[in-house]
Each structure stands twice: as C-alpha cells, then as structure tokens.
Amino acid sequence: MATVALCVTWAFSNEADSVSLQEVPSLDLLKASADSIAKADSVNAPKAPDSSVSTVPAAPTKTVLYLGGGERSPWFQLGVLYGIEEYGIPVDSVVATSWGAWIASLWTRGVPLDDIQKLMLDSAIVDFVGHDLSAVGSELGYRKTDSYEIPISVSGIPTIRSRFAVMMDTSRSIRTEKKSLTPDSMQVVRALARLRFQESLYRQRQEIRIPFAVQSCESGNPVVVGNSVPEVIASLPLWGNDSAGLSGELCPYYAMPVEDNAQELSIIVASDPLRAPIVGDERTRLIKQHAAEILASQPGIVVRAHTILDTSRSVWIQSGFSSLEKQLAGFKVLNGRRVDYSVNRSSAKPWFRFEPTYNTLSSEVQNTVKAYWEDSDTGLVAPKNFALDMLQNPAYDSLTLDMQPSGNVAVESAVHPMLDLAAGGFGSNAFGPNAYAEAAVHYVDHVEIELVLAGFWGGYSYGVRPRLNISKLWNRHWNLQFGYDYLKLVPLKSYNNVHRWLRIKSEERSDLTMNLLYTMDSRQRISAEFIFGSRYYDLDSAYYGDRPIKTFPVSPMLHYRYLNGADDNWFANEGYVLNVWGGFESIGFDDGILDVVPIYWKLLADARYSISPVPFVTLTAAAVGAIERYHDEGHGYVSPKSFQKAPLDVAYRLHAAATPWSTEWYNPELSSHEYAMLRLNGGIHGNYLGAWIFGAYYHDFEDSPYADLDVDKFVFEPALRFAYRSVTAYAGISRVVDYGTFGDLTHLSEYNYFIRIGNYSF
Numbered sequence: 001m002a003t004v005a006l007c008v009t010w011a012f013s014n015e016a017d018s019v020s021l022q023e024v025p026s027l028d029l030l031k032a033s034a035d036s037i038a039k040a041d042s043v044n045a046p047k048a049p050d051s052s053v054s055t056v057p058a059a060p061t062k063t064v065l066y067l068g069g070g071e072r073s074p075w076f077q078l079g080v081l082y083g084i085e086e087y088g089i090p091v092d093s094v095v096a097t098s099w100g101a102w103i104a105s106l107w108t109r110g111v112p113l114d115d116i117q118k119l120m121l122d123s124a125i126v127d128f129v130g131h132d133l134s135a136v137g138s139e140l141g142y143r144k145t146d147s148y149e150i151p152i153s154v155s156g157i158p159t160i161r162s163r164f165a166v167m168m169d170t171s172r173s174i175r176t177e178k179k180s181l182t183p184d185s186m187q188v189v190r191a192l193a194r195l196r197f198q199e200s201l202y203r204q205r206q207e208i209r210i211p212f213a214v215q216s217c218e219s220g221n222p223v224v225v226g227n228s229v230p231e232v233i234a235s236l237p238l239w240g241n242d243s244a245g246l247s248g249e250l251c252p253y254y255a256m257p258v259e260d261n262a263q264e265l266s267i268i269v270a271s272d273p274l275r276a277p278i279v280g281d282e283r284t285r286l287i288k289q290h291a292a293e294i295l296a297s298q299p300g301i302v303v304r305a306h307t308i309l310d311t312s313r314s315v316w317i318q319s320g321f322s323s324l325e326k327q328l329a330g331f332k333v334l335n336g337r338r339v340d341y342s343v344n345r346s347s348a349k350p351w352f353r354f355e356p357t358y359n360t361l362s363s364e365v366q367n368t369v370k371a372y373w374e375d376s377d378t379g380l381v382a383p384k385n386f387a388l389d390m391l392q393n394p395a396y397d398s399l400t401l402d403m404q405p406s407g408n409v410a411v412e413s414a415v416h417p418m419l420d421l422a423a424g425g426f427g428s429n430a431f432g433p434n435a436y437a438e439a440a441v442h443y444v445d446h447v448e449i450e451l452v453l454a455g456f457w458g459g460y461s462y463g464v465r466p467r468l469n470i471s472k473l474w475n476r477h478w479n480l481q482f483g484y485d486y487l488k489l490v491p492l493k494s495y496n497n498v499h500r501w502l503r504i505k506s507e508e509r510s511d512l513t514m515n516l517l518y519t520m521d522s523r524q525r526i527s528a529e530f531i532f533g534s535r536y537y538d539l540d541s542a543y544y545g546d547r548p549i550k551t552f553p554v555s556p557m558l559h560y561r562y563l564n565g566a567d568d569n570w571f572a573n574e575g576y577v578l579n580v581w582g583g584f585e586s587i588g589f590d591d592g593i594l595d596v597v598p599i600y601w602k603l604l605a606d607a608r609y610s611i612s613p614v615p616f617v618t619l620t621a622a623a624v625g626a627i628e629r630y631h632d633e634g635h636g637y638v639s640p641k642s643f644q645k646a647p648l649d650v651a652y653r654l655h656a657a658a659t660p661w662s663t664e665w666y667n668p669e670l671s672s673h674e675y676a677m678l679r680l681n682g683g684i685h686g687n688y689l690g691a692w693i694f695g696a697y698y699h700d701f702e703d704s705p706y707a708d709l710d711v712d713k714f715v716f717e718p719a720l721r722f723a724y725r726s727v728t729a730y731a732g733i734s735r736v737v738d739y740g741t742f743g744d745l746t747h748l749s750e751y752n753y754f755i756r757i758g759n760y761s762f
Contacts, residue, residue: 062261063334065091066215066268068254068291069098069237072130072316073271074120077103079320080269080303081113086321088338089331091267093211095224097252099130100269101214101235102197105227108212109204112345117317124196124380132284133190134237153726154181157436157454158758159424165397165416179418183391190239191387191401192380197236198403199380201229203348215255222252229405240400253291256298265333266300269320273305301330353378354409356386364445365415369396371476374522383409385522394418395442418442424726426758427458430495430664434458448472460506463487481515489762491665500540502668502706504647508536524562529583531555539647549591549645553652557583557602565610570660570681571690571721573618576609585628587652589643597652600630600640604654608679616686622679626654627701629673639673639702650706658696659717661734661754663761669709669736674701683721690721692732710738716745731755 065084067077077100084091096104106116120129153161164176213224214231225231234241257266278288295302305319356373358366372390374382383401390396390413400412420440427433438454448471455464468482490506511534517527533553558581565575581604587597608622629637642649653671657663658679662670676699683692694717703711719732733751737744744750 062092062263063090063265063267064257065094065104066255066257066266067094067096067100067104068252068256068269068271069100069132070130070253070271070288071132072311072313073099074103074130075313075316076271076305076320076323077269078113078117078120079317079322080324081107081320082317083321083324085113085341087325087328087331088340089267089324090334090337090339091210093213095213095215095255095257097215097235097255098237100255101232102201104212105201105229105232106204108208108210108227109206110209110345111204112347115347119200122196122200125193125200128193132237132280133239134241151181152724153422153424155759156726157422157424157426157438157760158727159422159436159438161420161422163394164419164421166419167416176419179394179397183388187399188384188387188391191399192384194233194238194240195383195401195403195409196380197238198229198233199351201232202403202405202407203351205348206346215252215258217252222256222258224258253287254295256291256294257300260299264300266298268295268298268300268302270295270302270304271316271320273308273319275307301327303327350379351407353407354382354403355407356383357404357408357410360410360412362415365413367446367476368444368448368472369411369413371472376521393442393444393448394420395444395448415444424758426456426760428664428756429754430491430756431461431489432459432492434461460490460492461488463489477519479515479517479519481513481517483513483515485509485511485513487762496665498668501543502646502650503540504537504651504666505540506538507651510534523564524560526561527559529557529559537648537651539645544591544645544647547592549589549648551590551648551652552588553585554587555583555585555602557581569608569657570694571618571683571692571723572608572610572620573612574610577607579606580604585652589648591645597641597643598630600628602626602628602654606657617682617684619682620680624656624677624679625675626656627674628654646706653704656696656698658698658715658736659694659734660719660730661717661732661752661756662715662736664754664756667736668704668706669713670698670715671706672700672702672704675699676701685721688722688724690723691718692721693718709736710740713738714742714745726758728759729755729757 067073081103083089094104094108103116106119107113120126151160151162153159161181163179163181165179166174166176168174208227212227214227214235215222216225216231216235217223254268254270256268257264272288272292278285278292280288303320303323305323308315308319356370358369361369369390373386377385387399387401391399395415395418396413397416398412398414402410402412404410418441420438420442422438422440423436425433425435434456435458436454436456438452440450440452443449443451448469450467450469450471452467452469453464454466456462464484464486466484469479470481471479473480487509488506489509491504496503496505512532514530515527517525519525531553533551533555535551535553536548537551538548560578560580562578563575565577566572567577581602584599584601586599589595589597604624604626606622606624608620610618610620612618628640630640632638640652643652647666650666650668650671653673654675655663655666656670656672656675656677658670658677659681677696679694679696681692681694683690685691694715696715698713698715700707700711700713713736715734715736717732717734719730721731722729731754733748733753735745735751
C-alpha cells in the first residue's frame with residue numbers, strides 16, 4: 001500500500017463560538033482536494049479480486065470499523081466517517097477505545113456528523129478533545145503548580161498570606177497541607193468538561209443502530225466490553241481516569257481485532273500519521289510503539305495518513321476523508337453493497353435542566369453545598385455558577401460533577417478546615433503607617449463558619465477586630481455575622497486641620513456589631529444591622545476641657561441591596577447597584593452629666609451605574625440621598641437635637657461619600673442631617689495602573705452651621721491608582737468648593753494632597 005504526503009490547509013476558527021455549519025468542509029470539497037492524491041496513488045493501489053477466477057475466496061460477511069485514540073484522533077475519525085457516509089461503505093459493527101469510543105457512541109446512534117462536530121466544538125470541551133488528559137503534568141489537564149505564586153492576599157488589607165488545609169491521616173495524626181490563595185480555575189474547567197462529555201452521550205435517547213462495543217483491557221490484554229455511557233467515559237483519557245481509562249501496562253491505543261477472522265473485513269483507523277515521531281512520556285511512547293508493531297501485522301484495511309504538516313482541526317478532518325478515499329479499491333470485495341446513512345437521522349437537544357444530588361456527601365456538608373445551586377439556572381450555566389461560587393470558600397477543597405442517565409448530577413466535594421495566616425500593613429497621610437496581622441479559620445459543619453482575628457498598630461492608632469461569620473443557616477439563605485471593634489483612631493496633626501473647636505483629636509471605640517443577612521437571590525439581599533457602641537472622644541481642651549466625652553450609640557438598621565456586577569463602590573468596571581438603608585439611632589452621652597439624644601429616624605439611598613465602552617475605560621454615574629429626622633411634639637419632624645458640642649454634632653451627622661478620599665475622616669463640609677448628591681467619575685486603566693477623576697455635586701438641605709462653604713458644593717479629585725490583589729495605592733489631590741469659590745479649582749496650591757495604601761475602613 002503506497003503512502004503519500006498530505007498537506008492541506010483550511011481556514012477554520014479555533015473558537016467554538018465562532019464556528020458555523022457553513023465552515024464545516026463539504027464532502028464535495030473534501031473529495032475534490034483528494035482526487036489528485038487518489039489518482040497519483042492508483043498505480044500502486046491493491047487490485048480488486050477478479051470475479052472470474054474461481055480461486056478467489058468469498059467476500060467477507062461482516063465489516064467491522066475499529067476506532068482508537070491518539071492526538072487529534074476525533075477530528076481524523078470524523079473525516080473518515082464523512083468518507084464512509086459519502087461512499088455508502090457498509091459498517092456492520094464498531095469496536096472503539098479512548099476518543100474513538102466517544103465518537104462511535106454518538107455515530108452508531110445515528111447522530112449526524114455535522115452535529116457531532118458541533119459537539120466537539122463546544123466551548124466547554126473544544127480545547128480538550130483529542131488530548132490525553134489523564135497523565136500527571138498534562139499541560140491541558142492539570143493546573144500548573146503554584147509553588148512560585150506570590151503569596152499576596154487576594155483582597156482586603158495588603159498582606160503576605162499563607163493558607164493551610166488541616167487534615168487527619170489514617171493514623172489519626174494531624175497534618176497540614178499548603179493551599180493556593182486563589183480558587184483552582186482548572187478544577188472548575190475540568191469538572192464542567194467531564195460533565196459536558198457525559199451530557200453529550202446521555203442526551204442521545206435513541207437506540208444504537210449499529211452494534212458498538214468498547215475495547216478495554218484486563219491484565220494487560222485487550223478485551224471487548226459493553227457500550228454503556230460509563231464504559232465509554234471510563235475509556236476516555238480524562239482527569240481521574242487511569243491512562244486512557246485502561247488498566248495494565250500495555251493497553252489498547254488503537255482499537256484492533258482481538259483475533260483473526262476470515263469472515264470479517266477490518267477497517268482500522270489509525271490517527272497518528274505514518275511519518276510522525278513517537279512523542280510523550282516513557283509509558284506513552286511504549287504504548288504507542290507496541291500499538292504500531294501490532295498494527296503492522298493486522299489484516300484488513302488500515303486508514304492512515306502518511307504525513308500531516310498542518311495541525312488545524314479542518315486539516316485533520318480532510319486527512320481522514322482523503323485517507324479513506326485512498327483505500328476505496330479495497331472495498332470492492334463488498335460487491336457493491338452500499339448503505340444510506342441519512343435515513344431517519346435525529347438531533348438530540350441539550351439537557352435543559354440538571355438536578356443535583358448530594359448522596360455521596362456527608363451530612364455535615366450537604367446543606368451548605370446545596371445552597372450554592374441556583375434553581376433558576378438552566379443548562380450548563382447552573383453547574384458553572386455552582387462551581388464558581390462554591391469554590392470561592394476555601395473550605396471546599398475539591399469538586400467533582402458526575403452525570404447520571406436520569407439527568408441528575410452527583411456532586412462530590414472534599415471539605416477540610418482551612419487556616420489563614422497573614423501579615424502586612426496599611427496607612428495614609430491621615431493616620432500614618434500601621435502594621436497589620438490576621439488569623440482566620442474556615443470550616444464547614446452543617447453551616448459555614450469563618451472566624452477572623454485581626455489587629456493593627458501604628459504610631460498613634462491601634463485596634464483589635466475579631467469577626468465571626470456563620471453562613472448557610474436555616475433554609476440556606478441566612479447568614480449571621482458578629483463583630484467587635486476595640487479601636488483607638490488618632491488622625492495626624494498635619495491632616496486634622498479643621499477649626500480647633502470642630503477638631504476630634506482622637507476617638508476610642510468599643511463597638512459590638514451584629515448583622516442578620518437574608519439572600520433573596522443571586523442579586524438581592526436584605527439585612528438587619530445592629531451597632532451597640534461605647535465611644536470616647538478627646539476634644540480640644542481649650543474649648544471643651546480635659547475630660548473625655550463618652551457616647552453610647554445604638555443603631556438598628558435595615559439594608560436592602562440589589563447588585564448586578566462587581567461589588568466595588570468606586571472602581572467597578574460594569575454593572576449597577578442600589579443600596580437603601582432605613583432605621584433609627586439613639587445616642588446617650590456623658591460629659592459629666594448623663595444625657596441622651598432622643599431616638600431619630602434615618603433613611604439613606606445610593607444608586608450607581610458603571611459602564612466600560614472599551615475594556616480600558618470606565619464611566620460611572622451615581623445618585624445619593626439621605627435624611628435624619630426626630631419627632632418633636634408640637635413641631636413635627638425636625639433635625640435631631642444637638643449635643644451642644646460641635647465636634648459630636650459633626651461626628652453623628654450623615655457623612656456623604658463624595659469621593660474615595662472624602663471618607664477618610666470626619667469632614668464638616670460633607671456632614672449634614674439631610675443632603676442630596678450626584679457623583680460622576682471616569683478612569684483609564686490597564687492591568688494594574690489607572691488614572692481616575694472623581695467629581696461630585698453636593699447639596700446640603702440642612703445648611704449645616706459647621707460648614708464654611710455654601711449649601712451647594714463641588715468636590716473634585718483626580719488621582720492615580722495601582723492595584724494588584726490586595727496591594728493598592730491611591731494617590732492624588734482633592735478639593736471642595738462652592739459657587740463662590742468655584743474658580744479656585746485651578747489653584748493647585750489649595751488642594752489637599754493625599755496618599756492611601758490598602759482598602760480599609762473604620
């Protein structure tokens with residue numbers, strides 16, 4: 001049998017989403033491109049038996065197609081099947097292994113070849129079809145080691161962080177295993193791809209039309225087993241399967257006859273070109289070499305390319321078609337028997353809804369894992385969102401999705417207590433540099449538990465902030481959070497340059513917080529937030545004496561949030577959010593004589609919309625409004641009563657978040673019992689760097705007596721920002737003016753210069 005070099009180029013997209021049916025090479029084009037090859041080879045082609053000679057044996061009674069595995073094998077086999085259907089070559093049965101088993105399972109059920117190609121081009125699996133994903137270290141199958149990952153916290157305070165899984169081995173000894181700080185994205189990709197391969201087979205509800213069996217291996221010897229979906233999936237070289245899903249040292253790489261049969265015409269499809277080097281690890285090369293030696297002695301028709309120089313998928317399809325076409329003379333022994341494969345073809349639609357099952361999970365984690373599956377999601381969107389959301393919690397160490405014939409998806413996950421240790425720092429020219437340390441434990445036992453102990457210390461300020469978060473309570477939609485703040489905050493004198501009679505020199509907090517949160521759906525949540533506080537204020541002694549003033553704020557609030565997009569108040573690229581707070585506050589205070597500010601009501605609303613017309617440009621618009629009111633007998637609803645101490649009146653007013661820097665400390669110009677504000681900002685940004693401009697118009701309905709500017713104010717803040725994980729640096733200039741001083745925006749010397757390291761809030 002002569003061999004020829006085949007090098008065919010074909011324009012074919014690598015992206016599944018961009019491939020249309022029109023881009024599939026037509027049979028006419030495939031035939032035309034191979035005509036010259038077939039003619040050139042005809043002189044050396046095997047001669048058909050002469051029917052007039054009586055010594056010619058009878059034609060084989062059975063035609064068996066053998067499909068194996070190998071690099072790009074599904075695409076090559078698809079071309080072979082296009083040729084078989086075009087020329088009506090009868091196939092009485094199919095024996096297949098590895099990727100050939102997946103293709104055969106679809107084709108023998110009558111799935112049109114164009115539909116098979118669409119499945120192969122599905123975005124969830126297109127990058128994996130034809131590859132060996134079972135070997136450790138496979139480029140596509142396993143995530144690269146993160147030993148060299150810079151251990152910087154993903155978000156929050158800039159810190160160096162280490163994460164450890166705490167496990168108990170069979171000897172009941174405690175050991176730790178270092179873990180990555182980021183979710184294993186390849187774990188999600190692998191789980192979804194495996195599920196997609198299973199779904200592609202289970203969706204085919206029609207009976208097998210052509211007998212089909214998987215060739216497997218027992219004790220190193222090839223054997224023919226059944227054709228069920230689990231047997232097909234087990235034969236694929238997927239993650240978690242033994243090499244090629246088979247056992248033994250030398251197992252089928254190509255599917256080939258187990259024994260010679262004179263009544264059988266074997267069509268053996270070998271995807272590896274004849275003139276191609278044997279590549280892979282030592283075991284893979286051994287298997288390939290062993291398969292090639294057996295292949296050389298096989299009777300029947302071997303469909304194999306001589307050389308393929310172009311590795312695009314369309315060329316492999318073309319090669320499969322042409323390689324079969326070169327062997328047409330060998331099929332004359334079938335005496336003209338032809339089959340019409342186009343009869344009664346039917347396309348199966350994808351599964352609309354998956355039903356998850358959690359029977360393999362322990363009772364301690366079932367309810368928490370269930371909480372991540374959104375019943376409203378359909379198709380592959382449901383398991384994708386489920387996997388991405390669940391693996392955000394570091395306590396879930398692994399995830400496996402296994403589809404059942406009924407459409408149920410069996411969910412398996414390993415859960416271990418996780419320990420985080422972090423150390424770093426933050427600061428600004430408002431509070432100076434501060435060292436920071438944190439220890440956190442993540443655990444799952446019927447509910448998700450997160451315990452965080454954090455503390456910081458600087459030249460003047462310090463604090464301890466423990467937090468306990470309990471998630472997935474009751475009907476899985478409830479979260480409960482407890483927190484305690486023991487802080488002393490001392491702004492730097494160079495920053496705290498307001499009037500001395502308005503100045504708060506330091507503030508000590510001893511606040512207990514509680515938050516009961518109900519998640520309505522993926523976008524909406526409502527929470528009840530409580531603060532029970534005890535605070536000391538050190539004011540200017542020339543005006544208020546040396547005695548610190550103590551206050552006791554109590555503030556229950558309801559908070560509703562609708563979020564679509566990133567949860568970032570200042571630097572979200574896309575999406576919108578609506579936040580509404582409503583509640584009341586009561587404040588007792590002691591400056592030598594116990595007194596109380598009567599209960600007053602609070603209402604705040606903040607709506608923001610962000611858009612990025614191009615990836616590196618972001619524009620944001622926001623509208624904000626807030627009001628506080630106290631019911632005074634005979635006067636109706638009026639502004640809350642005064643403390644008769646100006647700094648406290650400023651501290652307990654509403655503080656407008658006009659720009660990122662304006663939230664650093666109490667600003668009398670942006671403090672009021674009633675205000676409205678419009679914000680606009682835009683930025684040009686890349687991977688880590690961005691230039692931003694924030695602007696706001698602020699109207700003070702109260703006309704606060706502690707503000708120097710008029711009721712209509714304008715805030716302008718250009719800044720530069722560096723952001724890599726938790727390491728953020730924000731630096732720029734900021735200015736607040738009114739109508740009368742609007743022209744001062746051009747006077748750079750009157751701006752406040754600032755720098756802030758880290759995302760933090762007090």
